[in-house]
Amino acid sequence: MRTLKFLLQKEFRQIFRDPAILRIIFLVPVIQLLVLPWAADYEVKNIRLSVVDHDHSKYSRQLREKITASGYFQLNDYSSSYNSALHEVEKDRSDLILEIPASFEKELVKEDQSTLFMAVNAINGTKANLGAAYLRSIIQDYNREVRLKWVQFPRFSAEQNIEITSSNWFNPLLNYKYFMVPGILVSLVTMVGAFLTSLNIVKEKEIGTIEQINVTPVRKVHFILGKLIPFWILGLAMLTIGLTLARVIYGITPVGSFLTIYCFAALYLLAVLGLGLLVSTYTGSQQQAMLLSFFIMMVFILLGGLFTSIDSMPAWAQAITKINPVSYFIEVMRMVILKGSSLFDIRYHLLTILGFAVVLNGSAVINYRKRA
Amino acid sequence: MEKSFLNKKPNGSPGDGAVVVENIVKHYGSNKETVQALRGVSFEVKKGEMFGIIGPDGAGKTSLFRILTTLLLPDGGSAIVNGHDIVKEYKAIRKEVGYMPGRFSLYQDLTVAENLEFFATIFNTTIEENYDLIKDIYSQIEKFKERRAGKLSGGMKQKLALSCALIHRPVVLFLDEPTTGVDVVSRKEFWDMLKQLKAQGITILVSTPYMDEAGLCDRVALIQNGQLLSVDTPQAIIGQYNRPLLAIKAQQMLRLQNDLKQYEDVEDCYPFGEYHHLVMKAGYREEQLRSFLEQHGHHSAEVCTIQPNIEDCFMALMKN
Structure with a gap:
């Protein structure tokens, strides 16, 4: 016990003497939480639109005005030649082309139907997809408005119409920040837990101090605990900073209890600390550990459901997310913060993470041989 | 001699040495490219002796030290340090030996005093308990005790490393090239310190690439390409x-x-x-x-x- 106490004391002294580590621990969460939620926005705004109007009628003008009034689109140019609009797309000054045929108004009034053409710049997939969808719904809306004008009340409309209204549960205003902030917090906790640990252990290998420790009677378990406990505490401290910032800056207060979050985080940190330990057993220098960690972190974040929905991933990628602890924590954070899930609701997540903790730490200990 | 005292193990270790090495073999690398670091090294160090292992770089000195300090497993042969087998009883050896690696391996971001205290604690002892042993060495760097180890000069680092290796009063002290890269005056001072430690009854194994230091040892083993060329007193080697x-x-x-x-x-x-x-x-x-x-x-x-x-x-x- 006395040995462990001194190992911990030494570890904390070293951590707090390293200005770079301190900066990472306290500044990174602040900066990430201040900047990322504003930038990592799913909503697509400022879609640049080129309108090719061959009709120049009242109806075509109304349609154009309705589109630009929606706030999603910026009218880039208004021309009467498709080729000049395409040229704008080629110059990357425009994302979408809407072509209105010459007889648009005439056909709509006389024949009760007309056709519009839409061309999408698919270089930026998200923007193209969402832009086209927005435009389609605006045009449908316009279509309904036009029809409503013609239908004379109280005459019953011959046309059947299903209108859908929706309400957003758990995040009524669809504020994506409520969605992003918990996820970003998870990536921060993971970074401290897994990667600072592995770097710390590998540093001892690199500068040779581990040799000096290995010729002492220090027990393997004490040495490992001496490494894990400080980062476990730092991980929870980082989570606390993050939750405080989420509250102060974004007004995000968990609907569920803090106890649930901390219980899960405590267990989760055990799992990622095990991962850090495992990385350190496979690497011999801080550079190697850094690169390996970077690789793992990329996979974890991109396949963790932080930016993209797991349900829309292909089956093989969904299978990978099953063995990605980050995806479980992100899900739990969102469940607890937005939905108010209790410990009982996340019991399967807890069990899975417990499994990760056992497997990762177990294999790390087996791999960590005190004697080369 | 003190045979009965040292042979306290029932089945009896061969000889009465503080370190008995028998036919140690070590090679590195896979099947394709093996490097033979040690090819059957055998020698015996008597209790209280200052034993030098002299050889050029790459002769196998560090491998031998790492095996004897239980950091590395030999591929063949056996060795006994202070009556304990290096493979089976490595835990006992770690309590009883001091090791100073060739490269400075203390915590550079801890101060002089913190390093010493740390190593005292993990050996389950205190600085006060064994202060008399390190007093002569530590007193020379004590005025820098609040300085971080990484900021010390080469000679001071070496004194600190020696203090840390001695803080638990080891029975056998392993010093791997302690004077490499140290100036002439510090080298001389260091050997004077070793003489004092020897006087305290500590068995010392020291490796060095410097031939002139061989004469300062009680006995020396000349090693080259993983093989011992000769083990004898410096005088006898010269006499031959x-x-x-x-x-x-x-x-x-x-x-x-x-x-x-x-x-x-x-x-x-x-x-x-x-x-x-x-x-x-x-x-x-x-x-x-x-x-x-x-x-x-x-x-x-x-x-x-x-x-x-x-x-x-x-x-x-x-x-x-």
Whole structure:
């Protein structure tokens, strides 16, 4: 016990003497939480639109005005030649082309139907997809408005119409920040837990101090605990900073209890600390550990459901997310913060993470041989 | 002798040495490219002895030390340190030996005092308990005790490392090239410190690439390419040297060496400071050598007979 106490004391002294580590621990969460939620926005705004109007009628003008009034689109140019609009797309000054045929108004009034053409710049997939969808719904809306004008009340409309209204549960205003902030917090906790640990252990290998420790009677378990406990505490401290910032800056207060979050985080940190330990057993220098960690972190974040929905991933990628602890924590954070899930609701997540903790730490200990 | 005291183990360890090494083999690498670091090394270090392992870089000194300090498993052979087997009883050995690696391996971001305290604690002791042992060494760096270890000079780092290796009063002390990269004055100071430790009854194994330090040991083992060439007292090793040895100096030293290698009575010729050392075959004639030198234009050659030192012996052993 006395040995462990001194190992911990030494570890904390070293951590707090390293200005770079301190900066990472306290500044990174602040900066990430201040900047990322504003930038990592799913909503697509400022879609640049080129309108090719061959009709120049009242109806075509109304349609154009309705589109630009929606706030999603910026009218880039208004021309009467498709080729000049395409040229704008080629110059990357425009994302979408809407072509209105010459007889648009005439056909709509006389024949009760007309056709519009839409061309999408698919270089930026998200923007193209969402832009086209927005435009389609605006045009449908316009279509309904036009029809409503013609239908004379109280005459019953011959046309059947299903209108859908929706309400957003758990995040009524669809504020994506409520969605992003918990996820970003998870990536921060993971970074401290897994990667600072592995770097710390590998540093001892690199500068040779581990040799000096290995010729002492220090027990393997004490040495490992001496490494894990400080980062476990730092991980929870980082989570606390993050939750405080989420509250102060974004007004995000968990609907569920803090106890649930901390219980899960405590267990989760055990799992990622095990991962850090495992990385350190496979690497011999801080550079190697850094690169390996970077690789793992990329996979974890991109396949963790932080930016993209797991349900829309292909089956093989969904299978990978099953063995990605980050995806479980992100899900739990969102469940607890937005939905108010209790410990009982996340019991399967807890069990899975417990499994990760056992497997990762177990294999790390087996791999960590005190004697080369 | 103290045989009964040291042979307390029932089945009896071979010999009464503090360190008994038998036929240790170690190789690195996979099947394709194996490097033989140690090829069957055997020797015995007596209790309280200062034992030097002398050899060039890459001879296998560090591998041997790492095996004896239980950091590395040998591929063959066995060794006993202070009565404990290095493989089966490594835990006991770790409590009883001190090891100072060739590279400074203390925590650079902890202060001098913190490092010492840390190592005292993990050996389950305190600085006060064993202060008398390290007093002479530690008192020299004590005024820098609040300084971080990484900011110390080379000589001070070495003193701190020695203090940390001694803080638990080890029975056997392993020093791997402690004086490599240290200035001449500090080297001398360091060997004086070792003498004092030896006087306290600590068995010391020290490796060094410097031949001149061999004479300061009780016994030395000369090692090359993972094999021991000779294990004996420095005096005995020098005593075994049975060839006439000359020191020679002339205007053109390189040409002199090349010319002398052509001379039939010359066994070896190598530079040694400002002279060349010239190993002659028994029964050579000095007049013949001088006329040979004249013939080759080394007119002002200075030749004198000298006593061999340990380096000459090492060179001779390496040749065989």
